[in-house]
Amino acid sequence: MKEMEKSPSRGKLPKWKEEELEEVEYEPRSIKDILIEMKNISELIVDLAYSSLLFDNKELAEEVKYLEARMDTLNYEIRLIAMMAARNKRDAERLTAILQIAEAAETISDAAGDIVDIISLKLDHPILPRLIRESDEAIKKLVVSDKSKACNKSIAELRVASETGVRIITIRRGKKWIYAPKKDEKLRAGDIVIGVGPKEGLDKFNAFLEGKTEGL
Amino acid sequence: MSEEEAEKMLLDLKEKAELMVDLAYSSLIYNNKELAEEVYELEEHIDKLNDELQKLAIEDAKKGELNLNEALAIIKLATSTEMIADAARDIADVQLREIELHPILKESLLETDEIFLRVTISPNSILKNKKLGELHLASETGMWVIAIKRGDKWIYDPGKDVCLKENDVVFVKGNKEGKEHFLALAEGREKEL
Numbered sequence: 001m002k003e004m005e006k007s008p009s010r011g012k013l014p015k016w017k018e019e020e021l022e023e024v025e026y027e028p029r030s031i032k033d034i035l036i037e038m039k040n041i042s043e044l045i046v047d048l049a050y051s052s053l054l055f056d057n058k059e060l061a062e063e064v065k066y067l068e069a070r071m072d073t074l075n076y077e078i079r080l081i082a083m084m085a086a087r088n089k090r091d092a093e094r095l096t097a098i099l100q101i102a103e104a105a106e107t108i109s110d111a112a113g114d115i116v117d118i119i120s121l122k123l124d125h126p127i128l129p130r131l132i133r134e135s136d137e138a139i140k141k142l143v144v145s146d147k148s149k150a151c152n153k154s155i156a157e158l159r160v161a162s163e164t165g166v167r168i169i170t171i172r173r174g175k176k177w178i179y180a181p182k183k184d185e186k187l188r189a190g191d192i193v194i195g196v197g198p199k200e201g202l203d204k205f206n207a208f209l210e211g212k213t214e215g216l
Numbered sequence: 217m218s219e220e221e222a223e224k225m226l227l228d229l230k231e232k233a234e235l236m237v238d239l240a241y242s243s244l245i246y247n248n249k250e251l252a253e254e255v256y257e258l259e260e261h262i263d264k265l266n267d268e269l270q271k272l273a274i275e276d277a278k279k280g281e282l283n284l285n286e287a288l289a290i291i292k293l294a295t296s297t298e299m300i301a302d303a304a305r306d307i308a309d310v311q312l313r314e315i316e317l318h319p320i321l322k323e324s325l326l327e328t329d330e331i332f333l334r335v336t337i338s339p340n341s342i343l344k345n346k347k348l349g350e351l352h353l354a355s356e357t358g359m360w361v362i363a364i365k366r367g368d369k370w371i372y373d374p375g376k377d378v379c380l381k382e383n384d385v386v387f388v389k390g391n392k393e394g395k396e397h398f399l400a401l402a403e404g405r406e407k408e409l
Contacts (some may be wrong), residue, residue, distance in 0.1 A: 035324040039241060046237055046300060050230035053293070094318040097310045101244075101321070104306040108237060111299035118289045 013053075031085065031098060034078045040179045041067050042105040044170060048194075049112035052141050053119060059141040061116035063172075063194065070175075071109040078102045137198045139169075141207065146189035158184035162204030163216035164205045166197035222290070225269060229293065232262055233300045235363055238389070240307035242332040245325045248311070252372040254365075255308035259372075262301040266294040271372060330393050333359070333399065337384045338405025344384075349376030356409045359390030359398045 045067050051058035082099055086092040131150065144150055150158060158167055171178040171185065172192040178185060187193070196200060207213045226407050236258055243251035276285035309315070337344050343351060354360045362370040364378070365385040369377060380386065390396060400406035 028319075032320050032324045035320070039325065042303075043234075043237055046230075046233050049232070049296075050226065054226060054230070097313075098318055098321055100310055101307050102284040104240075107303035107306070108300050109304070111296040114296040114299070115293060118292050121285050121289050121292075172343075 023205050027076065029081070031078060031081050033100065034074050034081070035098060037177070038071065038074050038078070038102055038105040040177065041071055042108040044177075044179055045071075045109050045112040047169070049115040051196075052116050055139050056119065057139060057141075058119060059142040060139060060194070061119050061143060063192075064112050064116045067177075068109045068113040071106050075102050075106040081206075087132070107191050117201075137196060138202055139194065140197045141204045142193045142195060142206050144189055144193060144209045145189050145211040148209050149211070149214055150187045150209055151189050154184045154186045155181060158187070158216060160205065160216070164201035166195040166201045167192045167204050169196055178201060225290075228372070229265075229297045231363075232258070232265075233304075234261070235299050235387070236301050236304035236374060238309075238332055238362070239387070241283070241325060242258055242302040243308050243311045244321065244335070245332070246334075247317075247322075248334070252311040256312075258370075259301045259305040263298060266298045269294045276362055318402070320361055331390065331395055333386075333388045333390075333395060335386050335388065335399060335402040337380050337386060338404040339380055339382045341380075341382075341402050342382050342404070342407055342409070344382050344399055347376060347377050348374055348380070351380075351409065353388075353398070356399070357390070357398045358394030361386055361387045362389050363387040363406035369379075 045064055048060055048067070049064050051057070052064060079099060079102070084094045086095050093207060155161075160168065168181055169179075171187070171189060171194075172183050173190070187209075195205060199204075204213075204216065207216050236255060239251055239255050239258070241247070243255060264351040268355075273287040273294075274281065275291040277284060348361060361374055361380075362372070364374055364380070366381060366383075366385070386402065390398070397406065401409065
């Protein structure tokens with residue numbers, strides 16, 4: 001994992017493990033913000049989990065684990081805030097609906113976590129070797145190096161789609177996730193980008209993000 | 217189970233699980249009980265499908281066509297998909313219960329750029345009897361069809377050769393901007409792509 005080599009201070013734990021162990025600090029965020037994040041994660045994580053299985057991709061599996069741990073934290077936070085927000089019975093009733101959705105979103109992410117665990121079953125061959133062989137599409141986790149010319153350029157400026165055929169599904173920036181990033185979103189050093197596209201295009205994009213090539 | 221069958225199965229489960237999550241949130245966003253009921257139906261369908269899949273895995277393991285780990289992988293996958301389906305049903309359940317929705321809920325759910333629509337193809341629509349491949353909906357409207365419900369039958373992730381028919385219930389996803397155009401086309405108010 002490239003991002004870990006760059007930051008030795010993070011220690012040897014995988015990132016998702018760290019998220020899991022991290023003590024939950026109470027930072028006042030609105031229920032709305034948390035719920036939006038939970039909804040987004042629950043939608044993204046299903047796609048990522050099955051994809052990691054289909055493409056037998058351990059890096060994606062790790063991303064799923066990370067999101068799953070993040071979801072745990074969010075579900076805890078939203079419960080905490082909801083309890084503090086309820087002033088009367090009507091409030092409490094309306095908030096239970098929100099908590100029910102939050103709980104369901106967490107269940108979805110748990111299920112996604114279970115799906116990627118299947119990869120670690122010692123299968124003689126991946127469940128779907130055919131798909132991996134025949135499809136020229138792949139999905140890949142890429143890291144934007146600080147040496148890359150992509151830093152501080154928007155997806156539109158870089159013409160990622162037209163130059164490489166790669167579609168960026170999501171960008172992770174520290175603890176923040178940007179889902180289905182817009183064209184004017186700028187890439188920054190350290191961003192983790194998940195892209196889907198032709199293998200050649202992904203390799204080209206990867207070399208550029210790693211700073212090995214000057215342009216796309 | 218042949219490799220080909222396994223591949224089809226996995227893709228099928230992926231599509232259904234994603235569709236259910238989409239439908240469930242959409243039922244809340246559009247305050248739509250019909251959609252929520254659709255989620256319930258789909259959940260029952262997935263339950264059945266998963267039962268069959270698990271039996272198949274056990275049978276194949278018995279016959280020696282799958283080794284134990286492979287069979288276990290399929291069983292686990294079915295179980296997880298069922299869990300996702302159940303969770304989606306729980307989300308839709310919020311819509312079906314007679315509890316007044318918290319304003320925060322709607323606000324949160326609406327704050328996404330991607331939208332989801334459920335439209336019935338009208339007899340007057342120019343979309344009917346045309347193949348998806350010739351319509352180029354994605355480039356023309358920014359919306360793409362993720363599923364079609366024709367009577368009791370579902371077509372998930374329809375290919376280019378699928379024809380839209382009168383009274384098809386079409387589930388589409390896409391950018392906010394494309395919504396009005398697509399609706400007008402499906403309802404027969406707009407005659408040009």
